[in-house]
Amino acid sequence: MVAGKSQSLFKDRPIKVLLAKPGIDGHDRGMFVLAKSFRDAGMDVLYAGLLPTPEEVVDTAVNEDVDVIALSLMNGAHLTVFKKVADLMKKRGITDIAIVGGGTIPDQDRPKLARMGITGNYGPGTPISTIVEHVKRRAEEARKRKLGLN
Amino acid sequence: MLDTGEIVSGILRGDPRSISRAVSIMETMPGSAERRKILEAIYPNTGNGQIIGITGPPGIGKSTMIGKLSLSIAQKGHKIGVVAVDASSPFSNGSILGNRLRMQDSLTSRNIFMRSLSTRGQRGGLSSTVWDTVTIMEASGMDKIIVETVGSGQADLDILGLADTIVLVLAPGLGDEIQAIKAGIMEIASIIVVNKIDREGAYMAMKDIQDMLAINSADGWVIPVIGTNALTGDGLEDLMGCMEKHWIYLHEHVNIRESRFKNTVAMDAKIQLDQIVQRSFQRALQGMETIPGKNGSPYDESNSIVKKTIESILKGG
Ligand code: B12
Ligand SMILES: Nc1nc2c(ncn2[C@@H]2O[C@H](COP(=O)(O)OP(=O)(O)OP(=O)(O)O)[C@@H](O)[C@H]2O)c(=O)[nH]1
Ligand SMILES: [Mg+2]
DSSP: OOOOTTOOTTTTOOOEEEEEEOSSOOOOHHHHHHHHHHHHTTOEEEEEEESOOHHHHHHHHHHHTOSEEEEEESSSOHHHHHHHHHHHHHHTTOOSSEEEEEESOOGGGHHHHHHTTEEEEEOTTOOHHHHHHHHHHHHHHHHHHHTTOO | OOOHHHHHHHHHHTOHHHHHHHHHHHHHOTTOHHHHHHHHHHGGGOSOSEEEEEEOSTTSSHHHHHHHHHHHHHHTTOOEEEEEEEOOOSSSSOEEOOHHHHHHHHHHHHTOEEEEEESSSOTTOHHHHHHHHHHHHHHTTOOEEEEEEOOOSHHHHHHHHHOSEEEEEEOTTOTHHHHHHHHHTGGGOSEEEEOOTTSTTHHHHHHHHHHHHHTOOOTTOOOOEEEOBTTTTBTHHHHHHHHHHHHHHHHHHSOHHHHHHHHHHHHHHHHHHHHHHHHHHHHHHHTOOOSTBTTBSHHHHHHHHHHHHHHHHHTTO
């Protein structure tokens, strides 16, 4: 048997991100911009398509064993819809996948989302590098959880 | 969650999180004790499913077809698993795993487990990761496992070699491409599909292919050529019928248990060897003499690297 000491789970696997708009929202331009930017930053990107339900988002994230779910909404429903995703994750005991958010999110909603564990929440005009850095940081946290390190 | 015992019992229960984490272990820890433990433990529960490779040029309609097919197959009472290989972008390290998007609706309506694998990111080589993933899916009770690849490159051909039934998807208007494909995959296809029959030239394309095949129908299996429209589902019932017929044909003509065993042995030995050789080779490379001429020609030095690699392997890596 080959010694497995030098190997660790997820080492060398690119960060894997699921992009999703889990609500009735047809603004998909931002999704494509983000998908390309994440890819160019070396990540593996999945796009859940338009109108996935929160259940579909969580199922997909689990099947694909992603590091980060990136939720985007421009329709103002983030407080209810993002929450549904976060609640589902909690209900299923999934703590090793991070959730980040973005879209048209008023400043006063950010702390509320953060309390649900949904961070970032960047809107129009945010430099892509800021977004990419944030996703990388959250992915690292998720990886540590996957490895049982915290 | 790296408790292999828990992962194994989860796989056998059909728990998606365990299946998924096990695949990640296969992806990123190809030579590890954990991988071995899981595969060893689930082995008794594997070997009964039909592995269906669906291959063909980019954009031909494979993912769309798999979405529709998996719905219909599920309706017949089967449990389905899907693995799709996405090519990485050659210009950056990342990739957009687009196959999933085309099947998403069917997947969710039937709770079908699907996993995308990118052409990099797994360290043991693509074919072994796909094989391990298929094995895990089988152990979890899936009996029809569909693998999507674009069918170009050695890794893809290796993967196809592992499938029981190989469906080659083409479309009208490929022209010269069909000639090129013929050389590689045509020989190993079990079924040929002409998708996008709503397009002009569909009839001619099917006839061309049938003519080509007339020359080489081997071992009693006559390769069917089926026209489909993956968007509407036209012809897919026919395709499913042929896949089922091929499965029966295999049971009558091939020792499936034995070929599965042989494939697994060869695949696993290769993963282990790759790991050992790579480690020793990389170490030998680090000790390379880089001053031109000091140890003779570059070919002398490369011989010495080969020798050092082999010596290091014999010493136990
Ligand atoms: C273009 C546009 C449209 C296009 C959409 C085309 C398409 N296929 O995407 C069309 C004309 C179809 C459209 C329609 C509508 N729109 Co409109 N639309 C816009 C507009 C002008 C620009 C959006 C855009 O594409 N930006 C460019 C992309 C690249 O940026 P982005 O989407 O903002 O994404 C970036 C960031 O937000 C961030 N980000 C986004 N998501 C995420 C997620 C994560 C995790 C992270 C980290 C970051 C992040 O990163 C992205 C890249 O930089 C905005 C106004 C604005 N300035 O934002 C209104 C806007 C979004 N639309 C609005 C509305 C109301 C509508 C309509 C309901 C009707 C209407 N009044 O026009 C319909 C609904 C359509 C539907 N089915 O959902 C409102 C939403 C108001 C609200 N939240 O309450 C806005 C804000 C305009 C306004 N001020 O009223 N729209
Ligand atoms: N007209 C027509 N279009 C089709 C048919 N099947 C698929 N398409 C379209 O062809 C395009 C590519 O389909 P995919 O299913 O992504 O093809 P693919 O072979 O999986 O592509 P890759 O994974 O990129 O190699 C999509 O726009 C489909 O809607 C068909 O039978 N007729
Ligand atoms: Mg595809």
